[in-house]
Amino acid sequence: MGLINNINKAFDHRIRLGIMSILMVNEYADFKTLKELLDVTDGNLASHAKALEQAEYIKVEKQFIGRKPNTRYSATSLGKVEFKKHIEALEKLIGK
Amino acid sequence: MGLINNINKAFDHRIRLGIMSILMVNEYADFKTLKELLDVTDGNLASHAKALEQAEYIKVEKQFIGRKPNTRYSATSLGKVEFKKHIEALEKLIGK
Numbered sequence: 527m528g529l530i531n532n533i534n535k536a537f538d539h540r541i542r543l544g545i546m547s548i549l550m551v552n553e554y555a556d557f558k559t560l561k562e563l564l565d566v567t568d569g570n571l572a573s574h575a576k577a578l579e580q581a582e583y584i585k586v587e588k589q590f591i592g593r594k595p596n597t598r599y600s601a602t603s604l605g606k607v608e609f610k611k612h613i614e615a616l617e618k619l620i621g622k
Numbered sequence: 623m624g625l626i627n628n629i630n631k632a633f634d635h636r637i638r639l640g641i642m643s644i645l646m647v648n649e650y651a652d653f654k655t656l657k658e659l660l661d662v663t664d665g666n667l668a669s670h671a672k673a674l675e676q677a678e679y680i681k682v683e684k685q686f687i688g689r690k691p692n693t694r695y696s697a698t699s700l701g702k703v704e705f706k707k708h709i710e711a712l713e714k715l716i717g718k
Contacts, residue, residue, distance in 0.1 A: 528662065
């Protein structure tokens with residue numbers, strides 16, 4: 527069992543850490559908010575959000591606000607549990 | 623300035639986090655030791671060590687112990703400083 531085995535590959539990128547960190551403390555965040563908070567491109571955000579969605583760690587809802595399409599994200603229960611484990615593994619690795 | 627801007631891309635992979643974490647608390651570690659502690663393949667370890675070496679965050683020394691070649695790694699002063707900053711950025715992001 528290696529030192530890094532509990533570090534979840536699905537979270538092993540700063541953009542994914544950023545998305546999850548935001549969704550751990552906010553019930554929802556829309557695409558634009560995530561993009562601004564993380565200061566990343568549309569393409570980068572979309573691809574990392576997609577990866578988290580495929581792992582079932584976040585949920586995506588597309589809706590209309592008036593006539594404007596809006597995409598909002600939330601962390602799933604599974605995502606929250608797994609992210610906590612990931613953070614614990616990181617803390618253990620760096621000796622905190 | 624995004625939430626993740628201080629997260630150093632050079633450390634943004636669990637194998638690199640693992641290498642640095644080990645070299646923060648051990649003056650040296652050889653290839654075999656790192657490989658065993660991290661439970662990774664030769665190729666994976668070599669490629670991530672190379673990336674850290676190119677960033678001048680770790681130093682590689684090749685020597686002979688008797689007739690056996692031995693490759694050992696150590697963190698540079700720059701690597702230690704930058705890794706500490708990276709950890710601080712991670713902690714800030716995850717709200718610790």
